[in-house]
Amino acid sequence: MVWDGWNVEGPVVAPGLMSALTVVDAVAAVDGAAVRLVDSVAIRLDEVTKVFGSGDSRLLAVDRLSMEVNRGELVCLLGASGCGKSTVLNLVAGLETPTRGTVSVPAGNTTLMFQEAALFPWLTVEQNVGMPMRLRGRRRSERSGEVRELLELVRLDRFAKHRPHELSGGMRQRVALARALAQHSEVLLMDEPFGAVDAITRDLLHEDLVRVRHETDVTILFVTHSVREATRLGDRIVVLSSRPGRVLEEFTIPGDGSPAGHELAAAPLVPRITEVLRHEIGRHGRG
Amino acid sequence: MAEAAANVSEGLDRLELPVAVRKPRLNSIATLVLPKVAALAVLIGVWQLVFVLRIKPDYAIPSPGTVWASFVDQWQHGFILPAVWSSVHRAAFGYGLCLLIGTPFGLLVARVRLLRLAVGSTISALQSLPSVAWVPLGLIVFGPNETTIFFVIVMGAFPSIVNGMVHAVDQIPPILLRAGRSMGARGVRLWWYVVLPAAMPGYVSGLRQAWSFSWRSLMAAELITTSADLGSGLGQLLSIGGTNVDMAQVVTAILLILAVGLAVDTLVFNPLDRAVRQRRGLLADA
Numbered sequence: 074m075v076w077d078g079w080n081v082e083g084p085v086v087a088p089g090l091m092s093a094l095t096v097v098d099a100v101a102a103v104d105g106a107a108v109r110l111v112d113s114v115a116i117r118l119d120e121v122t123k124v125f126g127s128g129d130s131r132l133l134a135v136d137r138l139s140m141e142v143n144r145g146e147l148v149c150l151l152g153a154s155g156c157g158k159s160t161v162l163n164l165v166a167g168l169e170t171p172t173r174g175t176v177s178v179p180a181g182n183t184t185l186m187f188q189e190a191a192l193f194p195w196l197t198v199e200q201n202v203g204m205p206m207r208l209r210g211r212r213r214s215e216r217s218g219e220v221r222e223l224l225e226l227v228r229l230d231r232f233a234k235h236r237p238h239e240l241s242g243g244m245r246q247r248v249a250l251a252r253a254l255a256q257h258s259e260v261l262l263m264d265e266p267f268g269a270v271d272a273i274t275r276d277l278l279h280e281d282l283v284r285v286r287h288e289t290d291v292t293i294l295f296v297t298h299s300v301r302e303a304t305r306l307g308d309r310i311v312v313l314s315s316r317p318g319r320v321l322e323e324f325t326i327p328g329d330g331s332p333a334g335h336e337l338a339a340a341p342l343v344p345r346i347t348e349v350l351r352h353e354i355g356r357h358g359r360g
Numbered sequence: 361m362a363e364a365a366a367n368v369s370e371g372l373d374r375l376e377l378p379v380a381v382r383k384p385r386l387n388s389i390a391t392l393v394l395p396k397v398a399a400l401a402v403l404i405g406v407w408q409l410v411f412v413l414r415i416k417p418d419y420a421i422p423s424p425g426t427v428w429a430s431f432v433d434q435w436q437h438g439f440i441l442p443a444v445w446s447s448v449h450r451a452a453f454g455y456g457l458c459l460l461i462g463t464p465f466g467l468l469v470a471r472v473r474l475l476r477l478a479v480g481s482t483i484s485a486l487q488s489l490p491s492v493a494w495v496p497l498g499l500i501v502f503g504p505n506e507t508t509i510f511f512v513i514v515m516g517a518f519p520s521i522v523n524g525m526v527h528a529v530d531q532i533p534p535i536l537l538r539a540g541r542s543m544g545a546r547g548v549r550l551w552w553y554v555v556l557p558a559a560m561p562g563y564v565s566g567l568r569q570a571w572s573f574s575w576r577s578l579m580a581a582e583l584i585t586t587s588a589d590l591g592s593g594l595g596q597l598l599s600i601g602g603t604n605v606d607m608a609q610v611v612t613a614i615l616l617i618l619a620v621g622l623a624v625d626t627l628v629f630n631p632l633d634r635a636v637r638q639r640r641g642l643l644a645d646a
Binding site for chain 2: 193194208209240244
C-alpha cells in the first residue's frame, strides 16, 4: 500500500514537472541547434593546398586538405615529419595564405604556442603573462587581477616575480600557456608545445592542459608526432600523410568527459593509429 | 585526486629549481681583491728593481718613490684635480653626444636594409680607424678648441655604439620576434616592447666599448690640441711632462689616465652590464 502510495504520488507530481522540463529542454535544444548551425565550427579548412617555392624547387606541403574543428574541441593533428603540420597551423593562424582552397576561423582570433616557450627573458613571469594585455593598451591596474588568475590556473602564482631563466622547462611552458590564454583567443594553436620537456614533466603538462581546457572552453588544434600524446589529449585525432600532407584517417575518441574515461576509450585505438602512422612512414622507405 | 596532482606538480617544480648555494661573502671579496693587489705589488717591485739596477738613467726611469713625490707635489699645487675634472667633463659631454647621435643612427641602420647596405661596412671600417687621425682634420676645420676635442671623441666612439646596436638587433633570437608578432606587436610596438629590450645586452656592450674609445680619443685630442684658453686636461698634463722631459709627471699622467678610465668602467659600465645580463640569466656565475 505504501508503495502504491508512492507510486501514485510520483506520477501525480511528475507529469507537471516533466512537461515543464520538456518544454524548457526543447527550447534549449532548438536554441542549441540554432547556435550550432551558425557557429559550432571553430576552424574550417576546405580543399586547402599549399605550395612553397616554384619551378624545380617547388614543394607541395599540403594537398587538398579538408577538415573542421568544432568549438570547444581538442583536435590533434598527428603525423611524421614532412606532413605539413606546422604549415597547417600557420595557415590557420593567418601567417601563411593557402595556394588554393579556403581557410576560415569562424570562432574568431587564434593564438600560436611554440615548442619553445619563447618567453621574454627581461620580464618577470607576471610581466610575460601580462604582455598581450599590455600590447592591447590595458593599464597595469586593469591587468594585474587577471594575470594573477591565469598564474593560479597554471599553478605558478608563487613564481610571479621570478624570471624565465629561474624556472624549469616545464614551468616555462606553463607560463607560455598562461600568456597564450591572456590573449583571449577562441582558438589555441599548439605546435608540439611539449616536445622539448622530459617524460614526467610532459605527463603533468598534459594534465594541466586537460584541466585548463575544461576551465576555459577554448578550442585547441594540437600538432604532435606522438601517438600517445594525441590519444591522451585529443577528442579527435586526424592522421596526416607526409609529403604532401593529406588526411589519411580520422579517429574520434568517445570519452565520457572524465580523464579516466578518455584514457579507457582511447586505449583500443592506439594500435590502429600506430599502424596507420607506421604504414605511412614505411611508404616513404620503399621509395 | 586534483590535490594529489597539484602536489606532484608543485613537488616537481621545487625539485627542478636550482638550489642557490651562497658562497661566504668575505671569501669572495678576498678572492676578488687579493689577486689585483698582489699583481700591483709585483709590478711596483719589478719597477723598483729596474730602477735599482740602473739599466737606464734616472730621468728615463724614475723610482716609484720619485713618481709618488711628483704626484703629491702636483696635487698640492692644485694641478691634478682640475686636470682630471676637465678631462672627465669633456669625456662625459663628448660621450653624451655620441649616445645622442649613435643610438638613433644605430637603430636606423639596423632597421633600414638599404641604409645598412650603404653604410654598414663603412661604419665597421671607421671603428678600426685610430681616432688620432681625426685630430688634424678637426684642427683645420674647427681650430684648437673644445669643438675639435668633441669632434674627435664623437668620430672615435660613435661607430662602437652604432655597431653594437646593429649586431645586438641581428642577434635577437627569431623566436622572440615571432612570439611578439603572434601577440599582435607590430611596427613601433614591436620595437619598443620586443626588439629594444632584447637588444639591450649587445647595446650595453657597445656602450662600454664606446666609453673606452671616447676616453682614448679624448687623450689623443688633448695631447695634440693645446692652446692657452683651452685649459689643461690629463692629456695636456702628459704633453707638458713630455715637453719638459719630466718622466715623473709623464708617468703620473699615464697612471691617472689609466685610473680614471678604469674607474668609470668599474663604477658605471661594469654594474650596468652585469645588471642587464643578470636580469636575463646571462651571467655564468648567476
